[in-house]
Amino acid sequence: MPRYRLTIEYDGSGYNGFQTQAGQPTVQGAIEMALKAFCGESIRIAAAGRTDTGVHATGQVVSFDLEKAWPSRTVMNALNAYLIEEEVSVLDCAEVDPEWHARFSATGRKYLYRILNRPGRPALDLGRVWHMKKALDADAMHEAAQALVGLHDFTTFRDVNCQSKSPEKTLDVARVTRVGEEVHLVFEARSFLHRQVRSMTGSLVEVGLGRWSADDLKAALEAKDRAACGPVAPSDGLYLTGVTY
Amino acid sequence: MPRYRLTIEYDGSGYNGFQTQAGQPTVQGAIEMALKAFCGESIRIAAAGRTDTGVHATGQVVSFDLEKAWPSRTVMNALNAYLIEEEVSVLDCAEVDPEWHARFSATGRKYLYRILNRPGRPALDLGRVWHMKKALDADAMHEAAQALVGLHDFTTFRDVNCQSKSPEKTLDVARVTRVGEEVHLVFEARSFLHRQVRSMTGSLVEVGLGRWSADDLKAALEAKDRAACGPVAPSDGLYLTGVTY
Incomplete structure (x- = not known):
């Protein structure tokens, strides 16, 4: 399964932090919702930093696997289209080594x-x-x-x-x-x-x-x-x- | 009557431009509402530039007269207090010559x-x-x-x-x-x-x-x-x- 890396910008004001919480708007929830809308898969993403409620990012990094190998440009454009109502934007997308991990590979x-x-x-x-x-x-x-x-x-x-x-x-x-x-x-x-x-x-x-x-x-x-x-x-x-x- | 000059910042996104329009949120309307709340007077302000809907300002300048000579710091703090729900902020306030005009004196x-x-x-x-x-x-x-x-x-x-x-x-x-x-x-x-x-x-x-x-x-x-x-x-x-x- 191909692994992808995204660089993300968000205005944290409207989110209960990065990490998914049931019934709360979160950045992770928004991205996973966009991924589901794009490819139909329920994907759990990993992030370099789990920012608190109200904290912003101009360079958050996340990683996840997709079943199909889509061109990274397609993934980026599709996610941004599904995130249009959110204050979350994908700045960059690249396919990475399957061993690479947004959180554990970070130095x-x-x-x-x-x-x-x-x-x-x-x-x-x-x-x-x-x-x-x-x-x-x-x-x-x-x-x-x-x-x-x-x-x-x-x-x-x-x-x-x-x-x-x-x-x-x-x-x-x-x-x-x-x-x-x-x-x-x-x-x-x-x-x-x-x-x-x-x-x-x-x-x-x-x-x-x-x-x-x-x-x-x-x-x-x-x-x-x-x-x-x-x-x-x-x-x-x-x-x-x-x-x- | 003492005349005052304000320097104003605003996010124009939520306003139908600077200039007062009946039934529409405008920057001028917000400032005049705050002036009325502060001193009870219905004051018409003059502005250096009448910006369009959605246009922002970091250095708009307005002028107006008050019946009473308040310290300029009091005017600034009071207006900012009454503007707390608005995306308009007073950055500076000074008493100016009664001949001075935000629009006509601008060069x-x-x-x-x-x-x-x-x-x-x-x-x-x-x-x-x-x-x-x-x-x-x-x-x-x-x-x-x-x-x-x-x-x-x-x-x-x-x-x-x-x-x-x-x-x-x-x-x-x-x-x-x-x-x-x-x-x-x-x-x-x-x-x-x-x-x-x-x-x-x-x-x-x-x-x-x-x-x-x-x-x-x-x-x-x-x-x-x-x-x-x-x-x-x-x-x-x-x-x-x-x-x-």
């Missing part, structure tokens, strides 16, 4: 967190950014964020419902930059704990507001205690932007 | 047209970009666009319902650039004819697709004939980004 995930940092609330990007009225010191955030890079026990920045066996992860990149009226936080790692990016972002915002020092952030990490985490950033500003293999 | 308007130029349809920017699957030659578009700069009779690029007395306008800037997956067209002039930007954009896309040469575009301009215009670009990708005074 890195990249997330972007967008903060709109201005007095006026967003009209055009409502639901797609976290709006912060007070000025953030992006340089201070970037400097503090470097303490998170490397192999650490991220218990502080892990949701209490996280099902990962170990709280130890290696964060490869933590970069905070000002882009016009926005502050962008980019994080790269082989994998992340549940709500790790939003937890780190919320704590870094405390630094950006001058409420925490870089040392406070380091102490929070070293506490290995969920209670030491700052307020968790909302889902609105979070994007899965890419997966490496 | 320049700046528009951006965003084309998403990739095979996959937009999921995140649906309604906010014009989606073109075929690759556009942005350099060819930019080169051809220079024929539009200067003082011309823009009859070709003017809607048949345009109410401007003269079809002559001076286009100061026409710039086409590729920005990642998007092609951006920027136009600046003292003022524009009705649908001029969308008409010029649609014709420049013919150049970008290789269907028209730069000479064809020039010939269309010189024809001074609406029938010589290419397909008019949809409202989705158009933004009023700024006004100069």
Whole structure:
């Protein structure tokens, strides 16, 4: 059976997260519905990252098998046609090795967190950014964020419902930059704990507001205690932007 | 009576244009409703550009008088509070000279047209970009666009319902650039004819697709004939980004 890889974009605002839940609109549900409409098969897809409710993606990757070997362009166009009422779009489709797996073959995930940092609330990007009225010191955030890079026990920045066996992860990149009226936080790692990016972002915002020092952030990490985490950033500003293999 | 200037952002998708129309949701209607809720007065606002249905703004400017002199910060915060259910946001508010007028004092308007130029349809920017699957030659578009700069009779690029007395306008800037997956067209002039930007954009896309040469575009301009215009670009990708005074 031929295996396919899709690169997917979605606006997570209208979905109860990526993963299928009975009776709830999900991104996985939308894609599997489109696959069923296309080829009549009930297919279960695998994804590189199971994003939470309200989280967006510009570079989610999924894989699945089809019974028949369709040209990848046909699969892409058909799925986009069946997804026309959804806020999900297929950006790319390719046939891949049957051993290849969107989740297990992944060697890195990249997330972007967008903060709109201005007095006026967003009209055009409502639901797609976290709006912060007070000025953030992006340089201070970037400097503090470097303490998170490397192999650490991220218990502080892990949701209490996280099902990962170990709280130890290696964060490869933590970069905070000002882009016009926005502050962008980019994080790269082989994998992340549940709500790790939003937890780190919320704590870094405390630094950006001058409420925490870089040392406070380091102490929070070293506490290995969920209670030491700052307020968790909302889902609105979070994007899965890419997966490496 | 003190006069105020507001800078406004809006997602035009849900509005029947800027200008008040009985029984229709409009941007002007939303702002005047918020002003009435704030101070109880029925105020008619003036705007730098009366954008069409579906057209967006990141830098629309409006002016109006209030009976009482409120601090400009109070006006901005109150209006944003009353606009919370709308896709309209006040970015800035200032008290201005009573002679100053958002429309008549304006010396320049700046528009951006965003084309998403990739095979996959937009999921995140649906309604906010014009989606073109075929690759556009942005350099060819930019080169051809220079024929539009200067003082011309823009009859070709003017809607048949345009109410401007003269079809002559001076286009100061026409710039086409590729920005990642998007092609951006920027136009600046003292003022524009009705649908001029969308008409010029649609014709420049013919150049970008290789269907028209730069000479064809020039010939269309010189024809001074609406029938010589290419397909008019949809409202989705158009933004009023700024006004100069």
